Amino acid sequence: MIFKLDNNPYAPFPDVSLAETEPDGLLALGGDLSPERLMNAYRSGIFPWYGPDDPILWWSPDPRMVLYPEKLKISRSLRKRLARKEFQISFDRQFEAVIRACAEPRTTSPGTWLAEEMIQAYIECHRRALAHSVEVWQGEMLVGGLYGIAIGAVFFGESMFSRVSDASKCALVGLTQQLTAWGFELIDCQVYTSHLASLGAETIPRKRFSQALDQGCILPGRAESWANIPIFFPQTQL
Numbered sequence: 107m108i109f110k111l112d113n114n115p116y117a118p119f120p121d122v123s124l125a126e127t128e129p130d131g132l133l134a135l136g137g138d139l140s141p142e143r144l145m146n147a148y149r150s151g152i153f154p155w156y157g158p159d160d161p162i163l164w165w166s167p168d169p170r171m172v173l174y175p176e177k178l179k180i181s182r183s184l185r186k187r188l189a190r191k192e193f194q195i196s197f198d199r200q201f202e203a204v205i206r207a208c209a210e211p212r213t214t215s216p217g218t219w220l221a222e223e224m225i226q227a228y229i230e231c232h233r234r235a236l237a238h239s240v241e242v243w244q245g246e247m248l249v250g251g252l253y254g255i256a257i258g259a260v261f262f263g264e265s266m267f268s269r270v271s272d273a274s275k276c277a278l279v280g281l282t283q284q285l286t287a288w289g290f291e292l293i294d295c296q297v298y299t300s301h302l303a304s305l306g307a308e309t310i311p312r313k314r315f316s317q318a319l320d321q322g323c324i325l326p327g328r329a330e331s332w333a334n335i336p337i338f339f340p341q342t343q344l
Contacts, residue, residue: 111137111164119150122166122312131167138162139227141234148255148262149323151316153296158221168312171295171302173278175286179306180279185342187272188279193250194243195280195340197332201232201239204251208265220265228264231255235331240277243337249273252281254294259325260318261285262294278305280340284332291322 109120111134125133133152137143139162147153147164156163180188187193205228209220231237236257242250250273252266261281268274285293294315295307 108132109134111135113137115140115143116146119147119152119164122151122316125166125168127168131165132163133166134164135161137164139223141227141231141236144227144231144255145236145257148257149319151312151319153262153264154224156221166312167297169298169309170312170315171298171307171309172315172318173282173293173295173302173305173307175282175290175293177306177308178279178282179304180342181304184272184275184279188276188340188342191339192244193273193276193340194337195276196241196243196337197284197335198232198238199333200241200248200251201237201253202229203248204239204241204253204267205229205265207248207251207267207269208253210267228253235329238332240281242273242277242280244270244273250277252277256327256329258323258327259289259291260294260322260327261290261292263296274301275305276340280338283340284335288328289325290327291325292318 115138120133122133125131152164152166154162155165205225209225228237237253237255239253240251241248249270250268252263254261254263266274266277295302298309
């Protein structure tokens with residue numbers, strides 16, 4: 107059964123155990139993309155994803171792809187590249203540029219899953235210091251990055267992009283390095299990709315993921331802009 111959301115952004119979502127198995131994780135449709143609704147969704151292990159001609163669709167797949175910061179894998183080739191200090195990392199300095207780069211068509215998909223209303227919704231979350239970006243610089247050029255939502259000690263990754271080889275991997279290394287320093291417990295990667303698996307991400311049952319959110323989202327986090335973090339070279343070891 108797919109549930110239809112009402113106009114109250116504070117109303118609880120249906121229990122994620124009721125999500126469809128085909129398509130995997132589809133739980134609800136409708137509602138809006140207000141910051142209140144989005145925070146409600148993420149705390150419940152739910153995220154929006156839909157095409158340009160679809161209503162707003164809400165998902166909670168089983169299993170869930172996650173990265174425990176201490177399990178990040180940096181390949182030998184990536185370590186060598188990081189050691190050359192080709193890339194620098196910043197936070198929250200070019201959020202809109204990052205999310206629009208993530209929305210650009212890719213060779214594997216000519217369209218975009220990021221409708222303008224979604225872009226504007228996350229920009230508003232960024233204004234409220236709920237959504238954050240990681241920027242990867244090669245000199246003065248923005249060559250990669252990622253963005254997501256932070257709640258407590260959990261970072262919910264949404265999308266990443268790369269304009270040069272290894273730039274998105276570098277973004278994840280830089281993010282993980284900073285989150286580790288802050289004591290974050292989990293990075294949500296949503297669904298399986300071989301790219302994320304090569305970096306140490308793994309799938310866990312949805313029930314276990316929900317339990318991790320119950321604990322992690324109430325811990326102290328960094329509920330402010332991250333733009334004051336000095337630009338740094340990502341380390342080859344965390």
